[in-house]
Every structure is written in C-alpha cells, then in structure tokens.
Amino acid sequence: MNIKSLLLGSAAALAVVSGAQAADAIVAAEPEPVEYVRVCDAYGTGYFYIPGTxxxxxxxxxxxxxxxxGPDQVNGGASGNQGGTSDWDAFTRGQVQFTAKSDTEYGPLTGVIVLQHNxxxxxxxxxxxxxxxxxxxxxxxxLFYSWWDDGLSGETDDIGSPVTLHNSLRYQYESGDFYAGISVDELEDSPYYNGEVPNNEGVAVGIGGKAGAFTYQVTAGYDFDNEAAAVRAMGTVAIGPGTLGLAAVYASDPGAYYNAAEWAIAAEYAIQATDKLKITPGAQWYGNYGTNVVNLAGFGPNGSDADFGNDDAWKVGLTVDYQITDNFYAKASVQYLDGDNIDDVTTGxxxxxxxF
Incomplete structure (x- = not known):
C-alpha cells in the first residue's frame, strides 16, 4: 500500500467518524423564561403580584x-398581668401582617392575617x-378589632372596651370621607358579671368621617348577657401647632363594650413640635368610677355582682413620640390616676x- 492510498483511506475514515458525531451531537435546551416578581400598584405601595397569579x-x-x-408588674407587656413584686417589666414583640387583594366582579377581595409573638x-x-x-x-x-378599639392619639384616654378583638360579622358602607356600619360580635372573652358565663354576644354600630380639619366618630354597642348599653362620641380638630381631641362615653351598666365608669370625658392636645417630635398631654374624668368593676370583674366561672358605685376619679398623663429615623420610632408615656376610695397610682x- 503506497502513501497516497494510506492518506486517502485515513481521510475517508475520519469523514465517517465526523459524520456520526455530527448526527449524534447534543443541543443544549434554551432556559425557560423566569417570571420575576412584579410590582402591583393598584392598591397602594408595598404590594406585589404573587408569581403565577x-x-x-x-x-x-x-x-x-x-x-x-408601675406597681406590681409581672409579664406586663407579654400577657397584661399584674400581681408581681417588681415595679418594672421588659418585653419584646414581633408582629407580621399579610394582606392579599385581588379584583372580582364584587370589588376587591381582601384577606388579612396578623401574627404576633410576645x-x-x-x-x-x-x-x-x-x-x-x-x-x-x-x-x-x-377575627378583627372593633370600632371600640379606636381612641385618641395619646395614651391617657380610657374610652374603649377592655377586650376589642372579636370573631365578628360586619357590614360597613363607605363613601368618600364618610362611613357607617353595623357588626355582630361574639363576646366570648369579654368581662361578664352577675353570674353570667363566657358565652356572650353583642351588636355594635359605628359612624364616622372627616370634614376638612375635623374628624368625628360615634360608636355604640349593646351587650346582651350583661344587658348593658354603651355609646361614645369622639372628635379631633387641627388647631395651631397641634390637634385637639375630645371624647365622651356613657355606659348604662358594666358590660363588654365599656366598664371603666358610668360616664367619662377625655381631652388631649397633640402638639407637633417638629417633623419628628410630637408631645401629647391628656386628661380624663370618670363619673361613678367602676371600682367594683375593675377589681371584681368576673373573667372566671364565677361572674361577680358588679356596679359602678358612686366614686369619681381623674387621670392626667403625657406621651412623647419621636421618629429617630425612617421606620424607627421611640415613645415614652407616663400616667397618673387618682380617685375616691382608691390609692393613687403612677404608670408608664x-x-x-x-x-417595615
């Protein structure tokens, strides 16, 4: 075999092998498109589309x-209890809220979950x-907070329900700066008296709105087991460097919607001293302060006989809010309570x- 024949044979063999490899070559698939998180601006800032929905x-x-x-603090922040021997108590809380919204033929469908750990x-x-x-x-x-959870901006006013988180069914009409609504509340963990048991229900109504620099709210509730009605009016108006807030509340008997006193009036003036600093002095007067209610409220199986009595009380306080930087805040509050036939007490x- 001469050299020419050898070279021709080698070239033919290489061509056959190359053809086979070309036929069997693996082609890499193109990557599938990735769906990045999209901003949803239909409901305000902070929303994004759940991918694929x-x-x-x-x-x-x-x-x-x-x-x-304050006196006798124990687990004061985490569980709201007193009865210890220390005059101070520290606690830490972490809370996260998930809000989901989507359009429907009936308007936006909203779902909210709030998880809290103390x-x-x-x-x-x-x-x-x-x-x-x-x-x-x-x-x-x-499970959500009722209108009775609302209050003035400071920490002095005591014009809300002792328990404001209920399993409820509510309808609220809203039009511009006005709302009106009614709710049916399960008052299972609210105070109960006079031999009642913790299986209670109530009805609450609320109206409110804004007119220029003035805001207003009227809330009422009826506790069926305790046969107690309560009504509250509250309003604020911008005056000078701050906002004046006034509130009044009346309760026919101790009940789930109000049990601090038969009636009370509260006032505050929230001074916006700087863009970051707000100073809010406040005061409240209790008529027929619920000494028997506060001390003997029946949260256990033996609901106590309770009445407001004939004693009066008053309260003054100061709350200071300061924004250290974006999304970081400090607050300090001190309150002083005194009244007939009770020891004065200072808390804060x-x-x-x-x-975030």
Missing part, C-alpha cells in the same frame, strides 16, 4: 421593645393570631419600635 400581596410588620413601669423572657412567651379576616363589598368576617412605659 393576579393576586397582590403586601407584607409588613414591626419589632417592639418596651419597658413598663416574649417576656426566653421561656415565658406567647404567640397569638392577632387578626384574620375576609373583606369584600363592605362585608367583613373573621418606654418603647422602641422598628416598622
């Missing part, structure tokens, strides 16, 4: 550190469902809170 989601919350000061120390902690409800076309159903707290 047309539902908008917003995640927000806060981290709070607080030191409560820690008095490493071993004494409690996690709660702070709210969870469905909202559509003005109807709301689930200092709080740091980071919101």
């Amino acid at each position: 047309e539902t908008c989601l917003k995640i927000e919350g806060y981290i709070r550190f607080q030191v409560d000061v 820690g008095d120390n490493a071993s004494d902690q409690n996690a709660i469902l702070d709210s969870a409800y469905i909202d559509i076309a003005g109807f709301r159903a689930g 707290y200092f709080r740091l809170q980071r919101a």
Whole structure:
C-alpha cells in the first residue's frame, strides 16, 4: 500500500467518524423564561403580584421593645398581668401582617392575617393570631378589632372596651370621607358579671368621617348577657401647632363594650413640635368610677355582682413620640390616676419600635 492510498483511506475514515458525531451531537435546551416578581400598584405601595397569579400581596410588620413601669408588674407587656413584686417589666414583640387583594366582579377581595409573638423572657412567651379576616363589598368576617378599639392619639384616654378583638360579622358602607356600619360580635372573652358565663354576644354600630380639619366618630354597642348599653362620641380638630381631641362615653351598666365608669370625658392636645417630635398631654374624668368593676370583674366561672358605685376619679398623663429615623420610632408615656376610695397610682412605659 503506497502513501497516497494510506492518506486517502485515513481521510475517508475520519469523514465517517465526523459524520456520526455530527448526527449524534447534543443541543443544549434554551432556559425557560423566569417570571420575576412584579410590582402591583393598584392598591397602594408595598404590594406585589404573587408569581403565577393576579393576586397582590403586601407584607409588613414591626419589632417592639418596651419597658413598663408601675406597681406590681409581672409579664406586663407579654400577657397584661399584674400581681408581681417588681415595679418594672421588659418585653419584646414581633408582629407580621399579610394582606392579599385581588379584583372580582364584587370589588376587591381582601384577606388579612396578623401574627404576633410576645416574649417576656426566653421561656415565658406567647404567640397569638392577632387578626384574620375576609373583606369584600363592605362585608367583613373573621377575627378583627372593633370600632371600640379606636381612641385618641395619646395614651391617657380610657374610652374603649377592655377586650376589642372579636370573631365578628360586619357590614360597613363607605363613601368618600364618610362611613357607617353595623357588626355582630361574639363576646366570648369579654368581662361578664352577675353570674353570667363566657358565652356572650353583642351588636355594635359605628359612624364616622372627616370634614376638612375635623374628624368625628360615634360608636355604640349593646351587650346582651350583661344587658348593658354603651355609646361614645369622639372628635379631633387641627388647631395651631397641634390637634385637639375630645371624647365622651356613657355606659348604662358594666358590660363588654365599656366598664371603666358610668360616664367619662377625655381631652388631649397633640402638639407637633417638629417633623419628628410630637408631645401629647391628656386628661380624663370618670363619673361613678367602676371600682367594683375593675377589681371584681368576673373573667372566671364565677361572674361577680358588679356596679359602678358612686366614686369619681381623674387621670392626667403625657406621651412623647419621636421618629429617630425612617421606620424607627421611640415613645415614652407616663400616667397618673387618682380617685375616691382608691390609692393613687403612677404608670408608664418606654418603647422602641422598628416598622417595615
């Protein structure tokens, strides 16, 4: 075999091998398109589309550190209890809220879940469902705070229910700066008296709105088991460097919607000293202060006989809010309470809170 034949044969063999490899070559598949998170601006800032859906989601919350000061503090912030031997108690709270919204033929469909965890120390902690409800076309159903949870901006006023988080069914009409609504509330963990048991219900109504620099709210409720009605009026108006707030409340008997006194009036003036500093002095007067109610409220199986009595009381306080930087706040509050046939008491707290 001559060299020419050898070269021709080698070239033919290489061509055959090359053809086979070309036929069997593996072609890499193109990557599938990735669906990045899209901003949803239909419901305000902070919402984004859940990938693969047309539902908008917003995640927000806060981290709070607080030191409560007052007589006989124990787990004051985490569980709201007293009866210890210390005059101060520190606690930390973490809260996160998920809000989901989507368009329907009935208007926006909203779902809210609020999870809260309170820690008095490493071993004494409690996690709660702070709210969870469905909202559509003005109807709301689930676990949420009632209108009786509202109050003035400071910390002095005592014009709300002792328990304001209920399983409820509510309808609220809204038009511009006006709203009106009615709710049916399960008052299962609210105060009960006179031999009643914790299986209670109530009806509350609320109207409110804004007119220029003036805001107003009227709230009423009837507690069926305790046969107690309560009504409250509240308003604010911008005057000078701050906002004046006034409120009045009346209760026919101790009940779930109000049990601090037969009647009370409260006032405050929230001074916006700077863009970051707000100073709010406040005062309240209690007529027929509920000494028997406050001390003997039947949260256990033996609901006590309760009445408001004939004693009066008064309260003054000061609250200072300061924005350290964006989403980081400090608050300090001190309150003084005195009245007929009760010992005067001074309480307060200092709080740091980071919101997101």
